[in-house]
Amino acid sequence: MDYNSIEERMLKTISVFEENLSEIRAGRANPAILNKVMINYYGTPTPVNQVAGISVPEARLIVIQPWDASILKEIEKEILKSDIGINPNNDGKVIRLAFPELNEERRKEIVKDIRKMAEEAKVAVRSIRRDGIDEAKKLEKDSEISEDELKVAEDKIQKLTDKYVEEIDKILGAKEKEVMSI
DSSP states (O other), rough: OOOHHHHHHHHHHHHHHHHHHTSSSSSOOOGGGGTTOOOTTTTTTEEEGEEEEEEEETTTTEEEEEEEEGGGHHHHHHHHHHHOOOOOOSSSSSSSEEEOOOOHHHHHHHHHHHHHHHHHHHHHHHHHHHHHHHHHHHHHOOOOOOOOHHHHHHHHHHHHHHHHHHHHHHHHHHHHHHHHHH
């Protein structure tokens, strides 16, 4: 029984969850929200962070300074097309993204979205648990492991599941606190 592959898949689920959380606009300027913004750079879809310097000079401001001034308009156009919900400010040299203060209602919406993402991550972890247990049952059915070994395998897989569901809850709690305290 290969517990490492099960644990790797669960860890991957956690890292995807964390990556998705980093892209949530929580009122504080976070360059990660630009990760999915691609521009057409000489015919190739290219992430903004590969064609421009991105800095956060203030808590609620991102400044994008392209290395090639000719793509400024293209970057601005793609930011408008993306669904980050912020209008870019173009002064001819740099693009500024100013993050508005979040109101209580918007914070609660964000927390609701975060909880939904956390639940999806937990479902994914439980699905990995189910796959692992099914694999163990198949091994037992094929007489490769005994009934006792099957019980041990199920216990180990359940412990891994509990560990990673708890980890998701911890990450969720920290992000909720961050969103509500901004």
